[in-house]
Amino acid sequence: MEKLKIAGGYPLKGTIKVSGAKNSAVALIPATILAESPVTIEGLPDISDVQILKSLLEEIGGKVTFKNDEDMIVDPRKMVSMPLPNGKVKKLRASYYLMGAMLGRFKKAVIGLPGGCHLGPRPIDQHIKGFEALGAKVTNEQGAIYLRADELRGARIYLDVVSVGATINIMLAAVKAKGKTIIENAAKEPEIIDVATLLTNMGANIKGAGTDIIRIEGVDVLNGCHHTIIPDRIEAGTFMILGAAVGDGVLIDNVIPHHLESLTAKLREMGVPIETGDEQIFIGKSENLKAVDVKTLVYPGFPTDLQQPFTALLTKAEGSAVVTDTIYSGRFKHIDELRRMNASVKVEGRSAIISGPVKLQGARVKASDLRAGAALVIAGLMSEGITEITGVEHIDRGYSNLVEKLNGLGATLWRERLTQQEMEQLKSS
Numbered sequence: 417m418e419k420l421k422i423a424g425g426y427p428l429k430g431t432i433k434v435s436g437a438k439n440s441a442v443a444l445i446p447a448t449i450l451a452e453s454p455v456t457i458e459g460l461p462d463i464s465d466v467q468i469l470k471s472l473l474e475e476i477g478g479k480v481t482f483k484n485d486e487d488m489i490v491d492p493r494k495m496v497s498m499p500l501p502n503g504k505v506k507k508l509r510a511s512y513y514l515m516g517a518m519l520g521r522f523k524k525a526v527i528g529l530p531g532g533c534h535l536g537p538r539p540i541d542q543h544i545k546g547f548e549a550l551g552a553k554v555t556n557e558q559g560a561i562y563l564r565a566d567e568l569r570g571a572r573i574y575l576d577v578v579s580v581g582a583t584i585n586i587m588l589a590a591v592k593a594k595g596k597t598i599i600e601n602a603a604k605e606p607e608i609i610d611v612a613t614l615l616t617n618m619g620a621n622i623k624g625a626g627t628d629i630i631r632i633e634g635v636d637v638l639n640g641c642h643h644t645i646i647p648d649r650i651e652a653g654t655f656m657i658l659g660a661a662v663g664d665g666v667l668i669d670n671v672i673p674h675h676l677e678s679l680t681a682k683l684r685e686m687g688v689p690i691e692t693g694d695e696q697i698f699i700g701k702s703e704n705l706k707a708v709d710v711k712t713l714v715y716p717g718f719p720t721d722l723q724q725p726f727t728a729l730l731t732k733a734e735g736s737a738v739v740t741d742t743i744y745s746g747r748f749k750h751i752d753e754l755r756r757m758n759a760s761v762k763v764e765g766r767s768a769i770i771s772g773p774v775k776l777q778g779a780r781v782k783a784s785d786l787r788a789g790a791a792l793v794i795a796g797l798m799s800e801g802i803t804e805i806t807g808v809e810h811i812d813r814g815y816s817n818l819v820e821k822l823n824g825l826g827a828t829l830w831r832e833r834l835t836q837q838e839m840e841q842l843k844s845s
């Protein structure tokens with residue numbers, strides 16, 4: 417196990433490149449199960465979620481190879497419906513996509529309940545409602561979901577909650593079902609369009625991905641294809657926030673600016689100079705930032721996954737800001753850690769109230785989840801002195817080569833092995 421150390425307080429400058437989107441990657445990889453010949457996915461991020469999914473595909477008989485570190489070739493021909501009750505599936509949220517993909521191909525699957533960031537309750541009732549509507553029998557036995565269907569038949573499914581995972585999972589299960597499936601109140605995130613694009617290239621018939629009604633006409637066979645993943649809008653957004661917090665001119669490369677309009681608008685409201693190009697966003701040096709209120713919403717609203725990094729930035733803004741997370745009830749675990757770094761923040765229900773500006777101080781802190789980790793990295797770069805972050809394994813789930821990328825902008829970050837004593841302290845905390 418490792419910790420991340422940051423010598424903060426220095427301005428960052430230069431160009432930083434965004435990797436492929438985690439939340440696309442973790443759905444595209446299971447989607448390859450549905451094909452009858454090899455699929456190539458180009459531009460995958462080097463993150464642990466991708467590595468775990470690779471080994472899960474191998475566990476069910478897939479042949480998975482990498483070309484140029486970021487292009488994955490999956491040969492799904494010898495895959496079988498092997499039960500995957502827990503173990504690795506608990507290490508990430510998106511293992512739930514194995515349910516939809518394996519149900520779609522084999523008409524049966526046994527998959528452990530997913531893990532992922534602890535952000536409050538994260539039920540999968542809408543996924544199950546969708547599978548059942550398509551004709552599957554679904555039971556939960558000792559922490560694993562058992563799915564079985566004699567035949568999958570298209571259905572009209574209204575999602576009671578707008579859910580990224582349920583929308584994609586139902587698409588995966590429905591593309592080979594008999595007849596027409598209509599998903600109403602679907603989520604509209606760009607990653608849904610990316611998955612629909614891969615499935616369409618494989619031969620699926622999907623209309624309306626990216627709107628709140630998705631229509632799928634089932635097909636019998638899906639074939640291999642080449643697909644290039646979209647850039648990670650959350651990684652790009654993290655770099656935009658970082659540029660506003662400690663940048664002296666940061667150019668973010670390989671980004672789709674349209675995916676980040678809500679963040680761009682909020683940063684501009686704070687006084688951050690931003691220029692957007694076709695595939696790049698430039699964040700100018702920011703001075704005298706103003707506090708702004710933020711409410712997280714489903715896409716195209718302000719993403720919950722950027723809420724935690726954004727609160728770190730708000731510590732340097734003048735005034736009082738209210739940050740409300742309407743998606744998750746427990747996404748404020750980073751706040752206690754920011755307080756250790758001298759932030760002035762209180763949490764009231766689903767809102768955090770941040771008063772600024774304050775000068776953050778380096779401290780020993782713990783990342784409780786992926787974006788809490790991103791928030792603490794930004795706070796560490798803003799701080800005077802050294803910051804030590806444990807819980808680095810959460811950050812590794814979603815940020816590809818973060819240390820190298822930030823050091824390329826002039827930051828001083830490094831990883832160190834935890835001592836035996838530190839590991840014991842961590843286990844008992």
Ligand SMILES: CC(=O)N[C@H]1[C@@H](OP(=O)(O)OP(=O)(O)OC[C@H]2O[C@@H](n3ccc(=O)[nH]c3=O)[C@H](O)[C@@H]2O)O[C@H](CO)[C@@H](O)[C@@H]1O
Nearest residue numbers: 439509510537538539540541542543577578579580581743
């Ligand atoms: C792997 C992946 O893509 N993760 C993203 C995905 O997570 P995930 O797919 O888990 O998030 P959802 O969009 O499903 O969840 C949104 C909200 O709906 C609720 N809900 C969801 C499903 C369900 O069956 N029942 C239910 O009540 C959740 O508890 C949450 O409050 O979208 C989230 C919201 O943008 C992001 O934070 C995650 O980064």
Ligand SMILES: C=C(OP(=O)(O)O)C(=O)O
Nearest residue numbers: 509510532533721786787
């Ligand atoms: C919550 C997140 O991820 P996951 O859904 O994979 O836990 C995230 O990416 O911020």
